[in-house]
Amino acid sequence: MSPQNGPVLRLAGVHKHYQLGAHRIDALRGVDLDVQAGELLALTGPSGSGKSTLLNLCGLIDTPDAGDIELNGQPVNALDETARTLLRRDALGFVFQNFNLIPVMTVAENVDYPLFLADVPPAERRARVAAQLAAVGLAEHAHHRPDALSGGQRQRVAIARALIKRPSLVIADEPTASLDSHTAEQVLALMRERGRAEGAAFVIATHDNRLTARCDRVVNLLDGRIQCAPC
Amino acid sequence: MRALLTWLKFAWHNTLRNRRRSLVTVSIVALGAAGMLLAGGFALYTYESLAEASARDSGHLVLGTPAQFDRDEDVPLQHGLSGVQQLRATLLADPAVRHVLPRVAFTGLISNGDKSTVMLAAGVDPDGEFTVKGPFLTVTAGKTLAADAAQPQVMLGADLARNLKARPGDSLTLLASTTEGAMNAVDVVVAGLFTTGVPEVDKRMVYTSIATAQQLLVTDKVSTLGVFLDRMEATEPARQRLAAQLPQLAVQTWEEQAAFYRAVRNLYNRIFGALGLIIAVIVVSVVANAMAMAIIERTREIGALRALGTLPSQLLCTLGLEGALLGGAGALLGAALALAISALLHVFPMDMPPPPGRSVGYPLLVTVDASMYAVVMSLMLLLTLTASLLVARKTVRLPVVDALAHT
Ligand SMILES: Nc1ncnc2c1ncn2[C@@H]1O[C@H](COP(=O)(O)OP(=O)(O)OP(=O)(O)O)[C@@H](O)[C@H]1O
Ligand SMILES: [Mg+2]
Numbered sequence: 095m096s097p098q099n100g101p102v103l104r105l106a107g108v109h110k111h112y113q114l115g116a117h118r119i120d121a122l123r124g125v126d127l128d129v130q131a132g133e134l135l136a137l138t139g140p141s142g143s144g145k146s147t148l149l150n151l152c153g154l155i156d157t158p159d160a161g162d163i164e165l166n167g168q169p170v171n172a173l174d175e176t177a178r179t180l181l182r183r184d185a186l187g188f189v190f191q192n193f194n195l196i197p198v199m200t201v202a203e204n205v206d207y208p209l210f211l212a213d214v215p216p217a218e219r220r221a222r223v224a225a226q227l228a229a230v231g232l233a234e235h236a237h238h239r240p241d242a243l244s245g246g247q248r249q250r251v252a253i254a255r256a257l258i259k260r261p262s263l264v265i266a267d268e269p270t271a272s273l274d275s276h277t278a279e280q281v282l283a284l285m286r287e288r289g290r291a292e293g294a295a296f297v298i299a300t301h302d303n304r305l306t307a308r309c310d311r312v313v314n315l316l317d318g319r320i321q322c323a324p325c
Numbered sequence: 326m327r328a329l330l331t332w333l334k335f336a337w338h339n340t341l342r343n344r345r346r347s348l349v350t351v352s353i354v355a356l357g358a359a360g361m362l363l364a365g366g367f368a369l370y371t372y373e374s375l376a377e378a379s380a381r382d383s384g385h386l387v388l389g390t391p392a393q394f395d396r397d398e399d400v401p402l403q404h405g406l407s408g409v410q411q412l413r414a415t416l417l418a419d420p421a422v423r424h425v426l427p428r429v430a431f432t433g434l435i436s437n438g439d440k441s442t443v444m445l446a447a448g449v450d451p452d453g454e455f456t457v458k459g460p461f462l463t464v465t466a467g468k469t470l471a472a473d474a475a476q477p478q479v480m481l482g483a484d485l486a487r488n489l490k491a492r493p494g495d496s497l498t499l500l501a502s503t504t505e506g507a508m509n510a511v512d513v514v515v516a517g518l519f520t521t522g523v524p525e526v527d528k529r530m531v532y533t534s535i536a537t538a539q540q541l542l543v544t545d546k547v548s549t550l551g552v553f554l555d556r557m558e559a560t561e562p563a564r565q566r567l568a569a570q571l572p573q574l575a576v577q578t579w580e581e582q583a584a585f586y587r588a589v590r591n592l593y594n595r596i597f598g599a600l601g602l603i604i605a606v607i608v609v610s611v612v613a614n615a616m617a618m619a620i621i622e623r624t625r626e627i628g629a630l631r632a633l634g635t636l637p638s639q640l641l642c643t644l645g646l647e648g649a650l651l652g653g654a655g656a657l658l659g660a661a662l663a664l665a666i667s668a669l670l671h672v673f674p675m676d677m678p679p680p681p682g683r684s685v686g687y688p689l690l691v692t693v694d695a696s697m698y699a700v701v702m703s704l705m706l707l708l709t710l711t712a713s714l715l716v717a718r719k720t721v722r723l724p725v726v727d728a729l730a731h732t
Contacts, residue, residue: 150726153632155631155632155724155725155726155729156724156725156726175637176636179631179634179635179636180634180636182632182633182634183633183634183635184634186634188629188632188633190629190729194625194626194628194629194729196626196629196630197342197626198335198338198339198341198342199335199338207633208633208634210328210331211633211634211635211639212634213328216327255633
C-alpha cells in the first residue's frame with residue numbers, strides 16, 4: 095500500500111504453539127523478522143520447522159500466542175477479524191501451492207476478483223486486468239476457466255491475482271511445489287520481475303535450493319527459530 | 326447493486342457445478358411448491374363452492390328477530406317475523422339486494438292415512454325459491470311447487486316418499502301444532518320428489534308453500550327472510566347497512582348459518598396446514614442437505630476467498646443467493662406444474678368421492694389464486710434462503726487457516 099520508510103512487515107518475539115490433544119507443539123519460539131519493501135525473501139527450513147505457521151501469521155490469517163506483528167507500521171494483533179479481512183484485501187496478496195483459483199470464474203474474473211472486492215470502478219478494473227494478464231503472458235487465456243490451463247499457467251494467474259491491487263506484501267507458501275523444476279524457475283522469475291514492477295515484497299516458503307539462490311535474502315528456520323543472521 | 330449482481334452470477338455458476346444435485350434439489354422444491362399450490366387450490370375451490378352453495382341455500386343474509394337465532398320456540402313461530410310485505414319492500418330498495426325469500430320452518434307429522442312420520446318442513450315462496458336458488462336440489466319425479474296450484478302442494482324428499490309410498494299426484498295430510506298450541510291438519514297433494522344428496526335431509530324434508538304453512542300453523546308470520554345479493558363480496562357491506570337500517574332485527578350472514586361450511590373449512594385448514602408444514606420441513610431439509618454438501622466440498626475455496634479479503638457476510642450473501650436460486654427455480658417450476666395440472670383438471674374432469682354425510686361426489690377442481698401463488702413462491706424462496714444461510718453460517722466463519730487446510 096502506501097510506501098513506508100520502515101519495513102513492510104515486522105515480527106518481534108512471535109510465538110505460536112499448537113495443541114494436539116495432550117501434546118503441545120511449539121511451532122514458533124520467538125521469531126524476529128523484518129521484511130523490507132519490495133524484497134524477495136526466501137524462507138527455508140526442514141519440514142515441520144514452522145514455515146507455514148510463520149507465513150499464516152504474516153498473511154494475517156492466523157494469530158500469534160505472543161509477540162508483535164506490524165504491517166506497514168500498523169500493529170495488527172489487536173485487530174478484529176473484519177479489520178484483518180479488510181487489511182488482507184487492501185495490503186496483502188496470496189499465492190498458494192495448489193493455486194486455489196476459483197474454478198467457476200474465468201482467468202480474467204479470477205484476476206479481477208480483488209479489484210471487485212475493493213470496489214474499484216469497472217472501467218479501471220477492465221484496464222488493470224488486461225494489463226496484468228498481458229504482463230504474465232496470459233492475455234489470450236482471459237476467458238478460459240482455470241481447469242483449461244497448465245499448472246504453470248495457473249500459478250501465473252495466481253500471481254496476477256495477488257499483484258492486481260498493488261499489495262505491499264505477497265505471501266507465497268510453496269508456490270512452486272506443485273510444478274516441475276523448469277516451470278518452477280519460470281514462475282519464480284515472474285514473481286521476481288512482477289514484484290519489482292509492482293513494488294511488492296514477497297515472502298516465499300520453499301524447499302528448493304535452486305530457487306532460494308535467486309532471492310534477495312534467505313531466512314532459515316529450524317524448530318521454530320530463525321537460524322542464521324540475515325545475510 | 327452491481328456487487329449483488331456479481332454475487333448472483335457467482336452463485337448461478339456455483340449452482341451449475343454439480344448439475345445433478347441442483348436438478349434433484351430444484352425438482353423437490355418444485356414438487357413441494359406444486360403440492361402446496363394444488364392442495365391449497367383444492368381447499369380454496371372447496372371453500373368457494375361450499376360458500377356459494379350455502380349462500381344460495383340460506384340467502385347471503387338471513388333476517389329474523391334476535392330471539393329467532395338464539396332462543397328455542399315453545400310454539401311454532403313464537404319468534405317469527407310479521408309485517409313481511411313492508412319489510413320486503415324496504416329490503417328490495419337496497420341496491421345490492423336482488424331477491425327476498427321468506428321461509429317458514431316448522432316440524433310436524435306427515436301421514437298417508439295408514440302411516441305417519443316426523444317431517445322437517447319449510448314453507449317457501451314457490452315462485453322465488455326454485456328459480457332464485459338454481460339447482461340446489463334435484464327433482465327426481467313430478468314437478469316443483471306451483472304458485473297457482475288449486476290445492477295445497479308439497480314436495481317430498483325421495484327417501485321420505487319411499488317411506489310413505491307416495492308418488493306425485495297422491496294425497497297426504499300434514500299435521501302440526503298451531504301458534505296457539507292446538508293441533509291442525511291440512512290435506513296436500515304431492516307435486517314432486519327431490520334429492521339433495523344429503524340422506525339425512527332426503528329422509529325428513531318437506532317443502533310446501535308459505536300460504537299452506539301459514540294456514541297449517543294459523544299465522545301470518547314467517548320464520549326468517551333470506552336476502553339474496555348480486556355478489557358474494559357484497560355480503561359484509563350489505564349486512565352492516567341492513568343491520569343499521571333495521572335495528573330491531575338480527576341480520577346474520579350465510580356463514581353464520583352454514584355449520585357444514587365452517588366445519589369443512591376448519592378440518593381442511595388443519596389438514597392442509599399440516600400438509601404444508603410437512604412439505605416445508607422436507608424442502609428445508611433437502612435444500613439444507615444439498616447446500617451443506619456443496620459448501621463442504623468448497624471449504625478450501627471459501628478459505629481462499631476469505632484470505633483474499635472476502636468478508637463472511639459477503640460469502641453468506643452469495644451462498645444464500647445460491648440457495649435462493651435453487652428455491653426460485655423450484656418455485657417457478659412448481660407453479661408451472663400446478664397451473665398445468667389445474668388446467669388439465671378443467672379439460673379432463675375428475676370426481677372426488679362424496680364427503681361424509683353426502684351421497685354424491687363433486688368435481689375435483691383447484692382454484693388458481695394469484696395471491697396464493699405469490700405467497701407459496703415467496704415462502705419457497707424464503708425457506709431455501711434460510712436453509713442455505715443456516716448451513717453456510719459455520720463454514721464462512723471457520724478460521725481461514727482451517728478452511729484452507731480442508732481437503
Ligand atoms: N493445525 C495444526 N495443528 C497441530 N499442529 C500443527 C498444525 N499446523 C502445523 N502444526 C505443527 O507445527 C509444526 C510446524 O508446522 P508447519 O506447517 O509450520 O511446518 P512447515 O515448515 O511449513 O513444514 P512443511 O515444510 O512440511 O510445510 C509442525 O510440527 C506441525 O506438525
Ligand atoms: Mg508448510
